[in-house]
Amino acid sequence: MDRDDLSRKNRRTALMAFGTVGGMVGLSFAAVPLYNLFCRVTGYNGTVQRGQEAPGATDRTITVRFAATTHPNLPWRFQPEQPAMTVRLGEEGLAFYTAANRAATPVTGISVYNVTPEKVGRYFHKVACFCFDEQTLEPNQRVDMPVSFWVDPKIAEDPNTRDITTITLHYTFFRTIEDAQRAGAVASAGPHVGRAGSRTN
CATH class of the missing domain: 1.20.5 (Single alpha-helices involved in coiled-coils or other helix-helix interfaces)
Incomplete structure (x- = not known):
């Protein structure tokens, strides 16, 4: 060569x-x-389904627990109004969270959510939820935030999920990047949220 x-x-x-x-x-x-x-x-990793109507109630019930976390860069108090509720599979349930802005200025936040155990995510459906949009609270404003949901009866037919009797729905509220930048309060650690239901690091 x-x-x-x-x-x-x-x-x-x-x-x-x-x-x-x-x-x-x-x-x-x-x-x-x-x-x-x-x-x-x-529905992998606890991501819930959204936007579908409930098919109708069955005889079997399941307990849904509610949990909340607020990121340190968001000056809100955020918590569920009820610790848990029992619903029938296929029946639409309505729960409420409360949020209060403790800052002296308007603050915009957005939430992300998941359910545990993670394997039930595909069977947990949200019809309406505050988590679909950004939320702006005025100084010292307190609001009730509803979430409408249902659990698919197919959860009782899946060998991996039919023995589950309790589901936990967890929300974490963050200050939006745009709002934090306007306020000069961009946090140096932890994830931020740029749009509904998504994270950026």
Whole structure:
């Protein structure tokens, strides 16, 4: 093999290597949105389903517990009004959370949510929820935030979930990035939320 042939072969090898690396980088950037889409479709990682009407109540009941967390950069008090409630499978339930702005200025927050055990996410459906949109509270304002939901009767047919008797619905409220920037209060740690139901780090 002469020197020109060797040079051409080296160039082809280099181009193939750069192409492979570029493809891997592209896949790594695509992985996060694809994973989020997968979670929304399948209910994996405790992601609940949304926007469907309840099919009608069955005889079996299940207990839904409610939990709340507020990120340190959000000057709100946020908590469930009821610790738990029992509903029939297929029956629409209505629960309330309360939020109060303890700041002297308006503050905008957004929440993310999940259910545990994670494997029941595909069977927990929300009809309406404050978590679908950003929420702005005036200074010292207190509001009730409703969430309407139902649990799919198919949860009782799935061998992996039919023995579950209690589900926990958990919300975490964050200050939106835009509001934190306006207030000059961007937190140095922890996730922030840029739009409803999604996180950015």
